[in-house]
Amino acid sequence: xxxxxxxxxxxxxxxxxxxxxxxxxxxxxxxxxxxxxxxxxxxxxxxxxxxxxxxxxxxxxxxxxxxxxxxxxxxxxxxxxxxxxxxxxxxxxxxxxxxxxxxxxxxxxxxxxxxxxxxxxxxxxxxxxxxxxxxxxxxxxxxxxxxxxxxxxxxxxxxxxxxxxxxxxxxxxxxxxxxxxxxxxxxxxxxxxxxxxxxxxxxxxxxxxxxxxxxxxxxxxxxxxxxxxxxxxxxxxxxxxxxxxxxxxxxxxxxxxxxxxxxxxxxxxxxxxxxxxxxxxxxxxxxxxxxxxxxxxxxxxxxxxxxx
Numbered sequence: 001x002x003x004x005x006x007x008x009x010x011x012x013x014x015x016x017x018x019x020x021x022x023x024x025x026x027x028x029x030x031x032x033x034x035x036x037x038x039x040x041x042x043x044x045x046x047x048x049x050x051x052x053x054x055x056x057x058x059x060x061x062x063x064x065x066x067x068x069x070x071x072x073x074x075x076x077x078x079x080x081x082x083x084x085x086x087x088x089x090x091x092x093x094x095x096x097x098x099x100x101x102x103x104x105x106x107x108x109x110x111x112x113x114x115x116x117x118x119x120x121x122x123x124x125x126x127x128x129x130x131x132x133x134x135x136x137x138x139x140x141x142x143x144x145x146x147x148x149x150x151x152x153x154x155x156x157x158x159x160x161x162x163x164x165x166x167x168x169x170x171x172x173x174x175x176x177x178x179x180x181x182x183x184x185x186x187x188x189x190x191x192x193x194x195x196x197x198x199x200x201x202x203x204x205x206x207x208x209x210x211x212x213x214x215x216x217x218x219x220x221x222x223x224x225x226x227x228x229x230x231x232x233x234x235x236x237x238x239x240x241x242x243x244x245x246x247x248x249x250x251x252x253x254x255x256x257x258x259x260x261x262x263x264x265x266x267x268x269x270x271x272x273x274x275x276x277x278x279x280x281x282x283x284x285x286x287x288x289x290x291x292x293x294x295x296x297x298x299x300x301x302x303x304x305x306x307x308x
Contacts, residue, residue, distance in 0.1 A: 004173070008053070009218070009240035010211040011180045015046045017207045018183055025190070030200055034189050037182055045179050052172045057236055058225065059165040061268055066161040070112065070154040077147050078115050080136060081122035082107045084144075087135040088125065101125040112155070119148055217242035217285035217292030224281070224300050232271040233300045235281060239292050242285025252277025276304040 022039035025032045033039070088102035102125055107118050123145060126133065131141050187207060194201035218240035224233045237245060247261035247269060261269050261283070271279075279300045285292045 006211060006213060006241075008172070008176050010208075011176050011183065012046065012049065013218075013240070014183045014208055015042070015049075015179055018186060019043050019046065021190075021203055021207060022186070024203060025194075025200055032193065032200075034186055036189075037186065042182060042186075045175075045182065049172070049175045049179055052168070052175055053238075054223070056165070056168045056172050057238060057267075059161070059168040061225075061234065061236055063158070063161040063165045064268070066154070066158040070151065070158045073147070073151050073154055074112060074115055074119075077119045077144075077151065078107065080139065080144065081105075081119045084126065084135045085122055088129060088133075091133065091135065092129055098129040101129050116148075116151060116155075123148060213241060214289055215241060216290035217287050219293040220245070220283045220285050220295035222247070222281065222283050222295035222298050224298050232274045232302045235269045235271065235298070237267055237283060237285075237295070239285035241287050241289075242292060243287045245283060245285050247281060247283040250280040251275065252279065257282065271300065271302070274302045276302050278302075 019039060019042055022033070022042060024030070026039055085102045085105045085107070089099050092098035092102070102122075105118070105122055105125065110118070123141070126141055126144070134140055187204070187209065190204045191201070194204055196202070196205065220237055220239040220242070222235065222237045224235055226233065235247060237247070239245070244263045244265060245261060245267065246259060246263060248257035249260045250257045252275065257280070263286075279302055280297050281300065282295050282297045284294045
């Protein structure tokens with residue numbers, strides 16, 4: 001298997017195949033249950049793992065959202081710093097000592113930390129040159145400083161979102177490891193209990209024990225959650241082995257589903273400026289081996305206030 005996602009997909013596939021076989025063996029005429037775990041308890045482990053997969057998906061979306069807010073705010077601040085440095089050299093050209101404060105500023109396309117330091121250097125140069133100087137209407141030094149400090153809060157939010165995503169991912173991996181061990185151990189005992197040429201033995205041996213990626217994707221799992229200000233909702237999806245994703249929508253007026261996400265590689269999409277009313281969504285995934293099954297239909301009620 002090439003990725004952790006492949007390993008997780010196979011663990012769930014194997015577990016879903018094992019569960020009904022456990023129930024068959026538990027019923028007459030076999031009446032056999034492994035004394036280490038019941039089919040019911042095994043099913044609970046599957047459900048918990050699938051729920052945790054959804055929790056991780058939300059944590060990933062939260063991390064992406066937090067990082068995006070941080071980047072947007074930082075880029076806006078740096079854009080103003082670049083403009084301010086240029087205008088500072090012009091505005092104070094008759095005052096060489098002040099103009100020199102802006103000469104040494106170099107705005108490189110560095111990482112987030114580097115861009116923040118560049119904005120801070122411009123702020124300090126502005127303070128030394130003339131704190132009352134304004135190079136952009138409605139942007140005094142105090143407001144620039146407030147925006148720069150607010151970025152620290154956005155950074156902390158992103159760090160917290162990253163910490164949460166790592167925790168949920170580790171939790172998912174631990175749960176998958178546990179479920180996989182139950183799958184392997186149960187299969188070993190079951191194949192030792194029921195000979196290969198018996199009916200129950202043949203049923204047990206239909207359970208996959210090796211991963212085969214050369215298949216179409218699994219069914220698309222589609223859901224909607226509340227989005228940030230300015231958005232009507234956020235659609236999230238996943239499909240085992242899916243590489244391209246298609247989302248279809250039907251509006252309040254009906255008329256059938258139309259494609260709104262066509263072959264995307266992303267696994268999230270924000271609804272913006274949708275007309276008010278009940279919207280219905282569904283989708284499917286594709287890969288090089290074909291198309292997977294469609295998702296269940298997900299409904300989103302768009303409020304009139306958000307549709308403007």
